[in-house]
Amino acid sequence: MVLGRQKFNRYTLGAAVTATVALGVAAPSAFSQNSTIQIDGSSTVFPISEAMAEEFMAANRGTQVTVGVSGTGGGFKKFCAGELDITGASRPIKSSEAEECAAAGIEYIEVPVATDALTVVINPDNTWAEDMTVEQLAMLWGPDAEGSITNWSQIDSSWPNEPIGLYGPGTDSGTFDYFTDVIVGEEGASRADYTASEDDNILVLGVSGDPNAIGYFGLAYYLENQDSLKAVAIDGVAPTPENVENGSYTPLSRPIFIYVKKSSLESNPEVRDFVEFTIDNAPEIVPEVGYVPLSAQRYEAILAEL
Missing domain, CATH: 3.40.190.10 (Periplasmic binding protein-like II)
Structure with a gap:
């Protein structure tokens, strides 16, 4: 029911x-x-x-x-x-x-x-990836990216030629299922060469400790750690409660x-x-x-x- x-x-x-x-x-x-x-x-x-x-x-x-x-x-x-x-x-x-x-x-x-605004986060020292498109996220996290998309400059030539540190939920996570579905286009389709954990606090620590890191998890974990993380706008829209309520934060708003x-x-x-x-x-x-x-x-x- x-x-x-x-x-x-x-x-x-x-x-x-x-x-x-x-x-x-x-x-x-x-x-x-x-x-x-x-x-x-x-x-x-x-x-x-x-x-x-x-x-x-x-x-x-x-x-x-x-x-x-x-x-x-x-x-x-x-x-x-x-x-x-x-x-x-x-x-x-x-x-x-x-x-x-x-x-x-x-x-x-x-x-x-x-309702959650699933949030993509970067290190506060990252000044180049503050706004990313769904297409860029798919390029970074799709299965074909494993072992091939390893530097930021491969996503955008104006970005630094620095290695990307990837942090995300494990395969038992509903966040993993949802993100891969709406970003990559197929539930469960993801590169595997990233630091995975069901403990979102581990992901927070990973991204906050690496200037070149990026990860994703629920909005609450970002809001609790705003002093050590930066939220990425998706297609120009930030993950805020207001943008969830007005329907503009898509496709990462979810019940x-x-x-x-x-x-x-x-x-x-x-x-x-x-x-x-x-x-x-x-x-x-x-x-x-x-x-x-x-x-x-x-x-x-x-x-x-x-």
């Missing part, structure tokens, strides 16, 4: 990117028994899930929400194996993943939670989701309460962690259908 406070730096992006974590609890409980809600999946969606978990547990002592990062594909593997209540996804579920869930008897609800296991939703009141809490609080928390909220009417419709 498809359903259509404090500032950002309170919600740290590095706290649980490489391993599942349990966040702290406080305040009175609405439930009488201890309960654990298991969440994993997309590193892009992680800042939203982490922030929601903090706020939810602060109001519900005895309910523990664990938030891990395995990438969108890795999260769906765990989700379809019955290991999770909720998984974050930076792309819709693939037909092969849906079939895997169906074979395991896992029914789910898809809940859009925000991001959580997928909720129906059996958890139906049998565990804490899971239902957490999902409703997420939708209710998205208009406030989503922009705080660096993404663009959906319209109030859209959230109301999602909540009503849920």
Whole structure:
């Protein structure tokens, strides 16, 4: 089924990117028994899930929400194996993943939670690639570029004859799937000679430490690291919430989701309460962690259908 406070730096992006974590609890409980809600999946969606978990547990002592990062594909593997209540996804579920869930008897609800401006980033010392075209990005990241497009001057003859340092998400990432689809023209089609990681903080460190580096990941990770990164405008349009809302930042604007296991939703009141809490609080928390909220009417419709 498809359903259509404090500032950002309170919600740290590095706290649980490489391993599942349990966040702290406080305040009175609405439930009488201890309960654990298991969440994993997309590193892009992680800042939203982490922030929601903090706020939810602060109001519900005895309910523990664990938030891990395995990438969108890795999260769906765990989700379809019955290991999770909720998984974050930076792309819709693939037909092969849906079939895997169906074979395991896992029914789910898809809940859009925000819009992301997938962001291409360079080092602050880079003054030549501040604006790139989709065609230039495709030339740089396509499979044919492997081993052949290695210097900046090969993209544009006026750019330096310096080696390009490439950083991007791994193949389990929904960001990898989306970027290759809309930039290269085929999902999964990419050069392989780059530093890949499901941990976006590793990509941040790589680009910020190399004057000739370029990479891509979700908007939240750029906004949290603006002092050490520079965002690339795509065809003259910068990745800002305003440009996402007015529709000018294309083709790298995309919806991001959580997928909720129906059996958890139906049998565990804490899971239902957490999902409703997420939708209710998205208009406030989503922009705080660096993404663009959906319209109030859209959230109301999602909540009503849920």
